[in-house]
Amino acid sequence: MADCPGYSLSGVAASLLFILLTVKHPDEFRVVGPAHPVLTRVGEDALLTCQLLPKRTTAHMEVRWYRSDPNTPVIAHRDGAEVSGLQMEGYRGRAEWTEDSTDEGSVALKIRQVQPGDDGQYWCRFQEGDYWREASVLLQVAALGSSPNIHVKGPGDGGVQLVCTSQGWFPVPEVYWEDTREEKLLSFSENHVLGEDGLFYVEDTLVVRNDTSETISCLIYNHGLKEAKEATIALPEKLQTELASSRVIGPSQPILVQVGENIELTCHLSPRTDAQSMEVRWVRSHYYPAVHVYVDGAHSAEEQMVGYRGRTVVMSDAIHEGNLTLRIHDARPSDDGQYRCLFGKDGVYQEARMDVQVMAVGSTPRITQEVLKDGGVQLRCASDGWFPRPHVQWRGRDGKAIPSFSEAFHQESEGLFQVETLLLVTNNSVVNVTCSISLTGGEEKAARFPLSDSKIALLWMALPVLVLPLAMAVDLLKVKRRPKDQKHHSNQQNLKNDESHRGLPSDKKLWL
Numbered sequence: 001m002a003d004c005p006g007y008s009l010s011g012v013a014a015s016l017l018f019i020l021l022t023v024k025h026p027d028e029f030r031v032v033g034p035a036h037p038v039l040t041r042v043g044e045d046a047l048l049t050c051q052l053l054p055k056r057t058t059a060h061m062e063v064r065w066y067r068s069d070p071n072t073p074v075i076a077h078r079d080g081a082e083v084s085g086l087q088m089e090g091y092r093g094r095a096e097w098t099e100d101s102t103d104e105g106s107v108a109l110k111i112r113q114v115q116p117g118d119d120g121q122y123w124c125r126f127q128e129g130d131y132w133r134e135a136s137v138l139l140q141v142a143a144l145g146s147s148p149n150i151h152v153k154g155p156g157d158g159g160v161q162l163v164c165t166s167q168g169w170f171p172v173p174e175v176y177w178e179d180t181r182e183e184k185l186l187s188f189s190e191n192h193v194l195g196e197d198g199l200f201y202v203e204d205t206l207v208v209r210n211d212t213s214e215t216i217s218c219l220i221y222n223h224g225l226k227e228a229k230e231a232t233i234a235l236p237e238k239l240q241t242e243l244a245s246s247r248v249i250g251p252s253q254p255i256l257v258q259v260g261e262n263i264e265l266t267c268h269l270s271p272r273t274d275a276q277s278m279e280v281r282w283v284r285s286h287y288y289p290a291v292h293v294y295v296d297g298a299h300s301a302e303e304q305m306v307g308y309r310g311r312t313v314v315m316s317d318a319i320h321e322g323n324l325t326l327r328i329h330d331a332r333p334s335d336d337g338q339y340r341c342l343f344g345k346d347g348v349y350q351e352a353r354m355d356v357q358v359m360a361v362g363s364t365p366r367i368t369q370e371v372l373k374d375g376g377v378q379l380r381c382a383s384d385g386w387f388p389r390p391h392v393q394w395r396g397r398d399g400k401a402i403p404s405f406s407e408a409f410h411q412e413s414e415g416l417f418q419v420e421t422l423l424l425v426t427n428n429s430v431v432n433v434t435c436s437i438s439l440t441g442g443e444e445k446a447a448r449f450p451l452s453d454s455k456i457a458l459l460w461m462a463l464p465v466l467v468l469p470l471a472m473a474v475d476l477l478k479v480k481r482r483p484k485d486q487k488h489h490s491n492q493q494n495l496k497n498d499e500s501h502r503g504l505p506s507d508k509k510l511w512l
């Protein structure tokens with residue numbers, strides 16, 4: 001029969017379709033990772049493994065190791081060869097596929113010379129066709145830092161301050177203080193800084209009474225490695241040293257500088273002492289990194305904060321009298337704030353604190369007039385280049401303050417402030433206004449609107465001709481100026497609306 005083969009063929013096709021639809025993936029599998037995190041020290045090689053279950057060869061599969069995005073893997077393998085293409089940044093040349101026992105379904109990723117940034121979760125994904133399974137592996141990176149240093153400050157009013165410092169830790173370690181009886185002492189403050197090498201510097205402060213006749217230890221402990229580093233000092237000995245009975249005198253008044261000028265921070269020892277064998281450091285809130293470190297007649301550059309590199313010089317002519325000056329070139333807004341200068345020797349230091357106030361007087365404000373969609377009018381006053389954040393004030397013809405509709409401050413990348421303030425004009429008595437921008441110190445820049453009487457006179461003459469028809473059509477201004485109820489508007493050219501500033505007049509907006 002002619003139609004018999006056709007009938008049986010479509011029957012076969014139907015059964016095939018049936019099989020495809022109902023039978024699950026023939027090669028179901030799962031993947032397991034190690035039960036515990038893989039602990040590896042910085043600089044050593046890490047080996048991450050994953051196991052395919054049931055055990056069988058992975059030769060025909062695609063296996064990819066990735067961190068967050070499977071499409072940019074640390075490494076990927078397909079049919080026994082590395083898949084070239086997008087590789088996650090930082091692993092080129094360091095990630096290695098190890099063939100160990102791929103026949104048994106065990107795959108391994110070797111990361112050479114582990115860095116702090118390698119710390120965290122990894123995924124291994126096994127894929128066959130469009131069926132895949134994956135497992136996660138936690139890589140725990142650890143680094144044991146340097147032996148701590150204990151610096152003793154004092155004695156001062158509040159007692160003796162001990163600062164324990166150490167660097168090269170990962171992750172952030174725990175810091176303990178102990179006395180002779182191994183009793184824990186409470187830290188006054190803890191601080192850590194992430195260095196450019198990805199490792200942590202730690203700084204921990206302890207305050208004790210000046211009559212503590214004991215040895216005190218600082219212990220820094222890495223949890224992953226279960227290892228600690230320790231330093232111990234005998235406090236009474238330290239308090240016998242020369243510096244313990246000296247003082248450091250700094251500037252008594254805040255140092256005021258304009259952006260771009262030089263800052264000079266002078267400190268001297270009292271009584272006068274030769275400081276040639278001392279370490280002198282200028283710092284901000286913490287011991288490290290420093291603004292500048294002067295030791296053995298030279299600058300210790302590796303301890304310097306990035307923001308001060310290439311901008312500092314020490315004047316040490318009077319070092320024999322213990323008098324040194326740090327000059328910071330080209331003052332920036334970020335230089336504003338408190339500084340300390342520390343004179344140190346044999347683990348004991350004394351310090352003086354000082355304030356630097358940086359300021360910048362910005363541009364003369366510019367006032368522009370704008371017509372809003374609802375017909376209202378607003379004046380916009382803008383200026384930039386201020387530091388610190390300036391005060392903004394509108395004033396009327398009579399010199400009285402007028403509340404602004406909104407004020408917005410924006411800090412530029414160099415830290416200088418841009419300011420913009422809006423005034424809604426509802427009443428012609430505010431047409432002659434001043435926008436004033438000032439610093440607390442008294443420096444002020446102001447602009448008046450309209451700019452000059454001749455200009456305004458010109459506008460008054462031009463207005464009825466140029467603007468009136470339009471103004472009437474859209475009912476722009478609800479301002480009564482002249483007896484005949486004429487409506488005014490000026491300077492139509494530069495008008496634009498700014499939705500971002502709109503709102504209820506009572507609603508003062510402030511952006512930082």
Ligand SMILES: *[C@@H]1O[C@H](CO)[C@@H](O)[C@H](O)[C@H]1NC(C)=O
Binds near residue numbers: 155157210211239
């Ligand atoms: C400790 O402090 C007390 C009170 O502040 C003071 O009288 C004493 O001289 C100080 N001792 C030392 C060793 O500085």
Ligand SMILES: *[C@@H]1O[C@H](CO)[C@@H](O)[C@H](O)[C@H]1NC(C)=O
Binds near residue numbers: 268
């Ligand atoms: C320290 O040196 C600076 C400049 O070198 C000088 O102006 C200042 O008077 C000196 N201070 C003392 C206390 O000698």
Ligand SMILES: *[C@@H]1O[C@H](CO)[C@@H](O)[C@H](O)[C@H]1NC(C)=O
Binds near residue numbers: 396432456
């Ligand atoms: C605007 O006010 C200033 C004083 O604040 C005054 O000298 C000037 O004449 C006024 N101009 C107009 C057009 O009212």
Ligand SMILES: *[C@@H]1O[C@H](CO)[C@@H](O)[C@H](O)[C@H]1NC(C)=O
Binds near residue numbers: 396427430
């Ligand atoms: C116009 O503004 C001035 C000052 O803000 C105010 O004293 C006066 O009452 C206002 N007049 C009207 C009609 O709103």
